[in-house]
Amino acid sequence: MLDLLSFFQDLAGGSYCVVKMSATFPGYQEGEDVDIFCYSVADFTSKILSWGKNYVADGFEIRVTNVHKKEHVHVDLYRGQVLHFRFDLYGALPLYRKLSIKPALFESVIENAQAVPHQTPTASASVRTPCRVDDLLIRYLEFMEWYDVRPSKIKHLDIIMESVDAETRERLVEKLHHYTKLPPIFVPQQCPFCRLTGRIKKYLPG
């Protein structure tokens, strides 16, 4: 098992935010991942590599993959050919197709993150996680984006509906409306000449 808390201990005071954190954290199942928003993906990757060096000497392998323009990077710890744990790093908001989201939401989530203390028998650390409203907002975005193709995402909506008081829900909607809008509807453009010839063709025989 990786001692994830010892990693976050080294990050004390850093600007980052662990989003959609599992309830079992710092425990985890093999193959699980942790999503992290951070300002510098390169620096964060360096920190994971420095921390992970001891595990590499113990037989792990760390694979770094630039998923998208160095703003989305996977840092994976493998044991043999099996993915053991993944750090899913974001230097900007993930791409959502069903809603247009203002990029500033990314900074808002990091800046409003709160430090939550965690403890294991070997380490203790505060891990920065989104404030309540941001956590719900990210879950809502995740639900909206995926509910039609990944039914498991309904869990996010359940959390929002079940565990939120009216005031928090109101703040959630307010922030949601501030940072999002529906994406513009794309209407294919036709040049005036093509439109004209298309109309003429209608009246031509054959």
Added chain:
Amino acid sequence: MRGQRYDYFLVWGHGVHLVQQILDMIRSNGALKIVKILHHVPGTVEELIHAVYSFDYAPIEHLRGKTEYLKRTPREAYFIFVQNSAPDEDYFGEGPFRHIESQSIKALKEQIRDRFNPRSAGKRSEDHVIHASDNQLQTDHILSYLGYPGLELFDNRNLALKAPYHLGEISEYAIRYLPISAIRCRVVTGGRFSYAPELTDIENTPHYRALCGDCEPYRLYLEKFLGTALTDDHTLPGLLGLKESFRYLLAPFDSDYVIVREAEERQFVVLDGVHRVAVLKHQGVDALHVAVLN
């Protein structure tokens, strides 16, 4: 004005035989770090003169007289690119010739000219053995002339991994812990201009042999391939200095992994870092963290 910038020195054909001494003078300046040394054979000397002076602050017509002597120099040159951490920029010249120049580069350039320019009647002639950039734009231009993408050459484009430009942009790599015995090194063999890489064990490299006390092969190796196959700034004293003090991957060099590629099952070839592997081997290390490229 302060800041960091990239500059270059150009050793003209009649100063090529002095390049080692010129390099030593540049190395002795604490603000300058040599980042690339290139030997260059232009199509014609005129072509090189034109490339160098076409980004000069003065129009080429004004430089014709000044550069006439260069046409009689041998058709070869060395480009020495430096990272200048104390440019100390200021304005020089008057009227249309007023321009920004690094005072530190200008001072060093003059020192080199004082020492190595041909002399006539006991005085320094104006047949300069060396030229230097006035500003970073000229460095960018010269890099483009030499076929590189400009100053981008010196950017680190990779995530948490410092890699030389020739490896391209690395979008995927793995950190692994490998025994040194699984690592093989590329050394250059052949002629100065017709060289080929050859794979060998670390114990057989001139680098490792120098660390063990047999320095001459390494010195000759550097001298022979300077600016052609070897474009990084390595020196024998530099290598010997690392013998005791080198600590692999310690801050601020924590991204400086030895970069390898798996050539065959459990056999890895060093793409960048032969010096580091040699020093580690000499320090008695038998396994190391490396970045493995696909």
